[in-house]
Amino acid sequence: MEITRPFDLLNSVMNQPVLVRLKGNKQLRGILKAFDQHMNLVLDEADELENDEVKTKLGKVIVRGDNILYVSP
Amino acid sequence: MEITRPFDLLNSVMNQPVLVRLKGNKQLRGILKAFDQHMNLVLDEADELENDEVKTKLGKVIVRGDNILYVSP
Amino acid sequence: MEITRPFDLLNSVMNQPVLVRLKGNKQLRGILKAFDQHMNLVLDEADELENDEVKTKLGKVIVRGDNILYVSP
Amino acid sequence: MEITRPFDLLNSVMNQPVLVRLKGNKQLRGILKAFDQHMNLVLDEADELENDEVKTKLGKVIVRGDNILYVSP
Amino acid sequence: MEITRPFDLLNSVMNQPVLVRLKGNKQLRGILKAFDQHMNLVLDEADELENDEVKTKLGKVIVRGDNILYVSP
Amino acid sequence: MEITRPFDLLNSVMNQPVLVRLKGNKQLRGILKAFDQHMNLVLDEADELENDEVKTKLGKVIVRGDNILYVSP
Amino acid sequence: MEITRPFDLLNSVMNQPVLVRLKGNKQLRGILKAFDQHMNLVLDEADELENDEVKTKLGKVIVRGDNILYVSP
Numbered sequence: 001m002e003i004t005r006p007f008d009l010l011n012s013v014m015n016q017p018v019l020v021r022l023k024g025n026k027q028l029r030g031i032l033k034a035f036d037q038h039m040n041l042v043l044d045e046a047d048e049l050e051n052d053e054v055k056t057k058l059g060k061v062i063v064r065g066d067n068i069l070y071v072s073p
Numbered sequence: 074m075e076i077t078r079p080f081d082l083l084n085s086v087m088n089q090p091v092l093v094r095l096k097g098n099k100q101l102r103g104i105l106k107a108f109d110q111h112m113n114l115v116l117d118e119a120d121e122l123e124n125d126e127v128k129t130k131l132g133k134v135i136v137r138g139d140n141i142l143y144v145s146p
Numbered sequence: 147m148e149i150t151r152p153f154d155l156l157n158s159v160m161n162q163p164v165l166v167r168l169k170g171n172k173q174l175r176g177i178l179k180a181f182d183q184h185m186n187l188v189l190d191e192a193d194e195l196e197n198d199e200v201k202t203k204l205g206k207v208i209v210r211g212d213n214i215l216y217v218s219p
Numbered sequence: 220m221e222i223t224r225p226f227d228l229l230n231s232v233m234n235q236p237v238l239v240r241l242k243g244n245k246q247l248r249g250i251l252k253a254f255d256q257h258m259n260l261v262l263d264e265a266d267e268l269e270n271d272e273v274k275t276k277l278g279k280v281i282v283r284g285d286n287i288l289y290v291s292p
Numbered sequence: 293m294e295i296t297r298p299f300d301l302l303n304s305v306m307n308q309p310v311l312v313r314l315k316g317n318k319q320l321r322g323i324l325k326a327f328d329q330h331m332n333l334v335l336d337e338a339d340e341l342e343n344d345e346v347k348t349k350l351g352k353v354i355v356r357g358d359n360i361l362y363v364s365p
Numbered sequence: 366m367e368i369t370r371p372f373d374l375l376n377s378v379m380n381q382p383v384l385v386r387l388k389g390n391k392q393l394r395g396i397l398k399a400f401d402q403h404m405n406l407v408l409d410e411a412d413e414l415e416n417d418e419v420k421t422k423l424g425k426v427i428v429r430g431d432n433i434l435y436v437s438p
Numbered sequence: 439m440e441i442t443r444p445f446d447l448l449n450s451v452m453n454q455p456v457l458v459r460l461k462g463n464k465q466l467r468g469i470l471k472a473f474d475q476h477m478n479l480v481l482d483e484a485d486e487l488e489n490d491e492v493k494t495k496l497g498k499v500i501v502r503g504d505n506i507l508y509v510s511p
Contacts (some may be wrong), residue, residue, distance in 0.1 A: 003398050003399050003407050004382070004399055004401050005372075005401055006399050006400065006405040006406060006407050006427050007401075007405075007427075008399065008407075009138055009399070009407050009425060010427060019394055022143075022433070023096070023142075023389065024097075024098075024142075024389075025389075026142065032079065033076050034076050034077055034079050034082070035079065036078055036079050036381045037415040037427060039405075040080075041078040041079060041084050042079050042081075042110075044126055046145070052428070057078065058092070058143075058145040059143070059145065059146070060082060060145065061143050061145040062079050062080075062082045062083060062086050062143060062144045062145075063142070063143045064112060064138070064141050064142060065129075065429070066135075066139070066141065066431070067096070067142050068429050069387055069388075069389075069428070069429060069432050070083055070142070070387075070390065070393070070423075070426050070427060070428045070429065071426070071427050072411070072423040072424065072425065072427075073424070073425055079193055095215055095216075095217075096169070096173075096215075097169065097170075099167075099215065101216070106149050107149050107150055107151055107152050107154065107155070108152065109153075109174055113152040113153075113185075114152060115149050115154075115155045116154050119218070120173065125213050131165075131216075131218040132218065132219070133155060134216050134217070134218040135152050135153075135155045135156060135216060135217050135218075136215070136216045137185060137211070137214050137215060137216065140169070140215050141213070165268070167287055168289075169288075170242065170243075170244075170288075172240075172288065174289070177238065179222050180222050180223055180224055180225050180228070181225065182224055182225050182226075186225040186226075186258075187220050187225060188225050188227075188228050192291070194253060199245070204238070204289075204291040205291065206228060206291060206292055207289050207290070207291040208225050208226075208228045208229060208289060208290050208291075209288070209289045210284070210287050210289065212285070212290060213242070213288050236330075240364075241361055242315070242361075243315065243317075245313075245317075245361065247362070251298055252295050253295050253297055253298050253300065253301070254298065255297055255298050255299075259298040259299075259331075260293050260298060261298050261300075261301050265364070265365055277311070277362075277364040278364065278365070279296050279301060279364065280362050280363065280364040281299075281301045281360045281362060281363050281364075282361070283303060283331060283357070283360050283361060283362065285358070286315070286361050304448050314507055314508075315461070315507075316462075316463075316507075318459075318507065320508070325441050326441050326442055326443055326444050326446065326447070326509065327444065327456065328443055328444050328445075332444040332445075332477075333444060334441050334444050334446075334447045338510070350457070350508075350510040351510065351511070352447060352510065352511055353509065353510040354444050354445075354447045354448060354508060354509050354510075355507070355508045356477060356503070356507060358504070359507050360439050364455070366448050366473050368480050369470050369472055370472055370474055371473065371474050371478040371479060371480050372474075372478075372500075373480075373498050374472070374480050374498060376501045384496070386464075388461070388462065388505070389446070389462075390462075390478065391505060406477075408486055413443050421506060427491040427502070430465060430502070433502050434461075434462075434464065434501070434505050435460075435466070435496075435499050435500060435501045435502065436496070436499070437496040437497065437498065437500075438498055
């Protein structure tokens with residue numbers, strides 16, 4: 001798939017696992033189920049990570065776009 | 074329920090327990106009673122947690138959306 | 147009273163005591179006298195708390211909504 | 220005077236002394252001479268305080284509303 | 293001069309020395325040469341101060357309004 | 366290529382390697398594949414760096430513009 | 439040149455060296471090649487400084503205006 005705008009990347013990884021880095025050294029990992037133009041995300045089967053290890057099993061989660069540093073499939 | 078936009082997740086968990094993580098390592102747990110398009114929330118039977126233990130019993134609380142990192146049912 | 151939008155909670159506790167948690171570990175307690183759509187508040191008989199003890203007696207105070215984490219009646 | 224909106228409180232204390240708490244543990248005290256809808260303030264005979272003692276005599280000062288936590292007459 | 297709005301104070305001290313306190317414990321001192329409605333400022337003969345002593349001589353400087361705590365003539 | 370507006374620089378380095386410095390001492394390096402007017406970026410073959418060494422291989426990544434300090438080709 | 443608005447200063451130093459101080463104690467030095475109304479800048483022959491010494495040679499760089507404290511020619 002051709003990526004011409006940044007949000008095309010999110011579109012191209014729907015229903016696939018992504019890593020989300022938040023401000024304050026927090027990381028979430030889960031399956032991308034939805035996003036909007038503010039970069040608010042819904043992840044399923046999500047875990048919060050600490051030093052690359054699972055800290056908390058969250059299941060579904062809505063992540064506020066404001067506090068996202070990056071999202072990587 | 075099908076989640077197509079992030080706020081659909083909030084809609085699908087009305088009157089159910091959610092975990093809310095705020096900036097500055099704060100966590101609230103309570104029953105979701107209302108939300109708006111800024112992600113401002115009302116929780117009922119809410120507790121503030123510290124290291125996964127109850128620190129303060131709050132009862133009802135209005136949470137400002139700006140400072141939310143994520144909400145997980 | 148039925149709460150259908152977050153600000154309904156503020157409306158339902160006018161002239162009643164509330165606890166306000168601000169960014170930077172500050173807490174105020176006082177009687178809610180007014181609020182607006184930015185969550186700016188006026189409290190009366192307000193105290194600033196530190197570790198749940200009164201640190202400063204403020205009397206009337208206008209609190210800027212931007213820096214509020216949550217308000218609890 | 221009846222306070223029905225938060226800014227009514229500022230209006231009611233024009234030309235009277237106020238305490239202003241800013242982000243980053245700064246405090247100013249002075250006579251309120253002007254304000255606008257962003258909560259930008261002008262104080263006269265203003266002092267910056269540290270641990271409730273005068274640290275710097277400022278005289279007139281314009282305070283940016285964005286960084287205000289609260290204003291108390 | 294009568295101050296009725298906060299920016300009147302800036303207008304009244306054009307071409308006069310001002311002290312500018314920024315977020316993050318930075319202070320600038322210089323002659324106010326220009327400002328706009330975002331509180332962006334131009335100072336001339338400006339110095340950056342640390343603990344009230346001159347740390348860096350800057351000459352002319354444009355200061356971003358967003359990060360200003362207060363300006364005092 | 367003539368640079369007359371800041372975003373012209375991003376346009377001129379499409380499909381070339383860039384260094385991105387984020388708030389909180391984070392750095393990413395990768396091939397610029399897309400950007401928008403909020404400075405949201407897509408990088409390919411991206412690495413997160415720590416002290417100029419590769420810390421995490423990310424592959425594709427969407428970087429939120431809000432938290433970018435600078436981008437250098 | 440007469441400076442009547444803050445951005446006039448940037449206009450008057452195009453193609454000249456400037457010092458840019460960012461949030462978080464970062465400093466850049468380089469030749470100003472472009473700017474826009476958000477204070478986004480393009481510098482050429484840019485260096486990142488630490489304690490007034492060159493830490494990283496960047497060459498061209500686009501600097502996000504949001505995180506600028508001041509720019510000094």
